[in-house]
Amino acid sequence: MTELTPCPCGRADARGQGLAFDACCGRYLDHDTPAPDAESLMRSRYSAFVLGRTDHLSASWHPSTRHADLDLEPGVKWLGLEVKRHRVIDADHAEVEFVARSRTGGRGHRLHETSRFVREGGRWFYLDGDLK
Ligand SMILES: [Zn+2]
Numbered sequence: 001m002t003e004l005t006p007c008p009c010g011r012a013d014a015r016g017q018g019l020a021f022d023a024c025c026g027r028y029l030d031h032d033t034p035a036p037d038a039e040s041l042m043r044s045r046y047s048a049f050v051l052g053r054t055d056h057l058s059a060s061w062h063p064s065t066r067h068a069d070l071d072l073e074p075g076v077k078w079l080g081l082e083v084k085r086h087r088v089i090d091a092d093h094a095e096v097e098f099v100a101r102s103r104t105g106g107r108g109h110r111l112h113e114t115s116r117f118v119r120e121g122g123r124w125f126y127l128d129g130d131l132k
Pocket residue numbers: 007008009010011024025026043044047
């Protein structure tokens with residue numbers, strides 16, 4: 001990925017311009033920078049799905065709920081992410097509601113989930129989620 005590759009998560013800056021991967025989720029995937037909030041972590045996990053980065057999916061998943069075998073479904077093309085709501089519950093708990101669109105073998109799929117996140121030792125982790 002080059003510096004100017006748009007971030008898969010689609011986050012835009014204040015002027016509505018899509019952020020580059022290096023200025024967005026790349027900081028959390030390629031460097032050991034902790035995501036500053038649950039939404040940023042959630043976005044970086046979406047980007048990790050797009051890029052097939054199971055290392056990041058695993059590292060950002062809380063050990064109590066993490067799947068031991070993290071296999072990405074082959075042939076999924078991720079089309080876009082829309083973050084609908086970022087609810088801060090307290091300093092160490094937050095929820096993010098999102099819609100992620102994908103396509104598998106010509107069939108469109110829409111994943112609508114409210115994910116729960118916890119912060120431990122200064123790092124946010126994905127805990128679990130409810131499908132809508
Ligand atoms: Zn991003």
